[in-house]
Amino acid sequence: MGGIILLLSQCHPDKKEYIVYKSKPQHLIDSFNRLSRSEQVKVCGSCHQQALLNEQLGPHANSFLKLREHLEFIKSDAYNDSCYVNSVKKRAPYCDGCHTSVNVYETLLLKLNKNQDSLPSLLKLLRLPLEARIGAEEGLKTGDDCLSCHYDGKNVVTNFNFKRNFNADCPSYCNPVGSKLFSSNTNCITCHTEETTRMSPTIAGKKVETNCLKCHQEYDNTGKSTHYIYWRNDSSNKPKPSRLIIFEDITAQYNTSNNQVIVSWNNSRLPHPLTLCTEHAAHFEVKDSVGNILGSGDIVLNRKKEYDSTLKPFYSKNKLPGKEGYQLPIDGTAINDTIPLLQKPHSPLIVTITGTQKAQYWFPNSFKKTIYQRAIVLPSKQ
Ligand code: HEC
Ligand code: HEC
Ligand code: HEC
Ligand code: HEC
Ligand code: HEC
Missing domain, CATH: 2.60.40.10 (Immunoglobulins)
Incomplete structure (x- = not known):
């Protein structure tokens, strides 16, 4: 029982929010869940255009394409290290765990929240291949997408301190709820385990930023996050900050x-x-x-x-x-x-x-x- 109260207070900081979320029509969630993965991403992007645009320029939306480019290259005549090619063949499902549209929140973080598991037991779970909710090949093309990070199968998950505007026209499959797991670096831990667990709060004795996004995300002139993550393939209009x-x-x-x-x-x-x-x-x-x-x-x-x-x-x-x-x-x-x-x-x-x-x-x-x-x-x- 204690666990349940904790869970409710974590996910649904006030009772009103919980009631509203319950009353949303289920049939819209069901029909959203039946769409193909790329259609789902398009639907999210139809209302969140900036997030979609910047997401598509960044590493996560491109993670499957980049993996596929890599596989095509090592199979081509331009590459002849058969030992490496063999190593990739043997490890292919492992590569998919980070480079395809798995559902991190739905399969792992939600479980952690429900069971009140500790972080070490989450890390053990990470050794398992993550599951994609809609696992068809067609779905993999979207890479690590909106649903990988934001969707728990019913609700959109976002920062813990997010304040609902109950007049806003959110479809039932968006209906955002705040989560502490989402707001912290835990959100990145499944695929960036080392960066998250070996993060040093100081460099050469000086205190430094430890929030992944504060360093890796683009912020506009007003200091608002743009949902663009800098990476190795930044386009020329997205120069890396110093x-x-x-x-x-x-x-x-x-x-x-x-x-x-x-x-x-x-x-x-x-x-x-x-x-x-x-x-x-x-x-x-x-x-x-x-x-x-x-x-x-x-x-x-x-x-x-x-x-x-x-x-x-x-x-x-x-x-x-x-x-x-x-x-x-x-x-x-x-x-x-x-x-x-x-x-x-x-x-x-x-x-x-x-x-x-x-x-x-x-x-x-x-x-x-x-x-x-x-x-x-x-x-x-x-
Ligand atoms: C019909 C338009 C619409 C669609 C489609 C939609 N959303 Fe939303 N979304 C909204 C609105 C409106 C809000 C603001 C709700 C509020 O302020 O209470 C919102 C809020 C959010 C938030 C929280 C914003 C924040 O500042 O933290 C996230 C994250 C989000 N949506 C992601 C998604 C994802 C992922 C999908 C696809 C599963 C999606 N949305 C589909 C309209 C939409
Ligand atoms: C634990 C998560 C994880 C797994 C598993 C994983 N990768 Fe990656 N991969 C990353 C991350 C993070 C990056 C970006 C940073 C870097 O380059 O190391 C990346 C980058 C890459 C890139 C560079 C793509 C580009 O933008 O040019 C290729 C290619 C790649 N991985 C192939 C593979 C292959 C092949 C496997 C399986 C043998 C694999 N990855 C397994 C997380 C992962
Ligand atoms: C790799 C994980 C990840 C993916 C993929 C992802 N998001 Fe997000 N998203 C986040 C995080 C983390 C935040 C909180 C950002 C912050 O605190 O600055 C966020 C914030 C948001 C917000 C709130 C406003 C903002 O821009 O900060 C919206 C809306 C949103 N995401 C929509 C989407 C949509 C739509 C997609 C797919 C096109 C998507 N996200 C893909 C992790 C992700
Ligand atoms: C589902 C797995 C997954 C999750 C969750 C995830 N990432 Fe990634 N991330 C990747 C993969 C795979 C790549 C490599 C993409 C490529 O180059 O092909 C990557 C690339 C990156 C890069 C670019 C590295 C470079 O320089 O090329 C950064 C920065 C990054 N991620 C930060 C984050 C942050 C911050 C979060 C949490 C908000 C996060 N990631 C969540 C899988 C993930
Ligand atoms: C104090 C700022 C800072 C914070 C906080 C931070 N990083 Fe980084 N990160 C960097 C810098 C600097 C680089 C080097 C960038 C480059 O070479 O492109 C980097 C590189 C990376 C790379 C690419 C590594 C490679 O070998 O190319 C990934 C992936 C990454 N960070 C993920 C994360 C994640 C996930 C978190 C949170 C757990 C995080 N970072 C927190 C500063 C930071």
């Missing part, structure tokens, strides 16, 4: 006594580990003022060292792909690279930083995308 650009933390110094440039990758903005598969790399070139190249270097961030253990069973005696890099530490330790110069400079030095990114560190260099460029000018004398 708070999301880790290359901005790179600094350089010239040491006259041994004629070396020291570049340091510090961290002031990344409170969680980067994911297991990606690669961020910074290439440095040191030039004098007339453009002679005096030295160069690289710092590569990836987690090959850890991911090797996942790929190893599929590679038997073959060499595991990729080149080992570093993890960007969140405890304030910088990653340094020393660049010895070919000759003593007579003019100020120009250190150019070129930042590239790959979704898979093991893919060929042609998959590198240049996403950042900056020059630092250093005096040649101290």
Whole structure:
């Protein structure tokens, strides 16, 4: 009984809301539930146009398309690492768990709320493949969609502090209710477990933001959220804000006594580990003022060292792909690279930083995308 009271007070903060939600006509919910997945998304978007528009430009709506592009590429003649291809074949249902239109709220979070389960037991559930409510192939195309995050099979779930306007014309399948699970990072935990559970409240001793959306979502001039999530494939009219650009933390110094440039990758903005598969790399070139190249270097961030253990069973005696890099530490330790110069400079030095990114560190260099460029000018004398 205690559990039930808690549940009601969590989901339905006042009694009025509960009654109104009960009295909504069920036949509209039933007919909504019978629509195909892409039709359902269109219906939500017909009233929430900005959310739909921005959602479609972002990572979640595209997650299935991107997975499919990846599968098509590795099957094509352009790719010949059969061990990797085999590893993906064996793991296909696992990939679907995050990249297709599963119903996170309906299958997991709602269960957590009902049973008053603890977070550790939720995390155990995460090992199971998530279920899609309408699991047909046609439905997968919508990627992680409105229903994945917002729908519990009956109601739309939204932020806990959402205030209903009972005069607003909401169809019965929208009828929004607030949830604490939705308002917190728990909403992202199913597919971003590591970022959520290994989030550090401080970076290098300084307190930082810990709400995923505050860093990853776009906000308009008035500070209102736009429902756009920045990602690796931002279009040119959605440039990433500086708070999301880790290359901005790179600094350089010239040491006259041994004629070396020291570049340091510090961290002031990344409170969680980067994911297991990606690669961020910074290439440095040191030039004098007339453009002679005096030295160069690289710092590569990836987690090959850890991911090797996942790929190893599929590679038997073959060499595991990729080149080992570093993890960007969140405890304030910088990653340094020393660049010895070919000759003593007579003019100020120009250190150019070129930042590239790959979704898979093991893919060929042609998959590198240049996403950042900056020059630092250093005096040649101290
Ligand atoms: C016929 C128009 C209509 C449709 C279709 C519709 N909604 Fe809504 N929705 C509304 C209205 C109106 C509100 C505001 C309700 C209020 O203020 O009490 C709302 C509120 C919401 C909210 C809460 C807004 C907030 O600020 O937190 C979310 C989330 C939401 N809808 C998502 C959805 C999803 C997902 C679907 C598809 C399952 C959907 N809506 C379908 C009209 C619609
Ligand atoms: C636990 C959730 C999860 C699972 C399971 C998962 N992915 Fe992902 N995937 C992500 C996230 C998060 C990203 C974005 C960040 C990144 O690139 O690591 C991503 C990115 C990708 C991308 C890059 C797409 C782009 O935008 O260019 C590809 C390709 C991909 N995943 C393929 C796979 C394959 C193949 C599998 C199965 C072997 C898989 N994923 C399993 C969460 C997941
Ligand atoms: C990956 C999960 C996720 C997906 C997919 C998603 N939403 Fe949301 N949505 C959220 C979260 C989280 C919030 C709360 C945003 C905040 O607190 O700033 C939100 C907020 C909203 C709001 C309130 C107003 C706003 O923009 O902040 C509406 C309306 C909405 N979503 C509609 C939709 C519709 C329609 C779709 C499908 C086209 C959709 N959402 C897809 C997670 C999602
Ligand atoms: C159902 C699984 C799922 C849920 C829930 C989910 N995500 Fe994702 N997310 C993904 C997948 C899969 C990708 C990779 C998409 C791609 O590139 O193909 C992704 C990509 C991202 C990216 C872009 C990474 C990059 O740089 O390319 C961000 C940021 C992100 N998610 C944040 C969030 C936040 C914040 C939430 C909670 C509000 C959330 N996600 C909920 C599955 C999910
Ligand atoms: C203090 C700001 C901040 C917060 C809070 C934050 N992130 Fe990030 N996150 C970053 C930065 C900075 C990056 C690097 C962005 C890039 O390279 O594009 C990043 C990258 C990512 C990526 C892509 C990783 C990769 O390897 O490319 C994903 C996915 C992601 N964050 C998800 C989340 C989720 C989920 C949460 C909440 C649990 C979260 N983030 C909270 C700052 C933040």
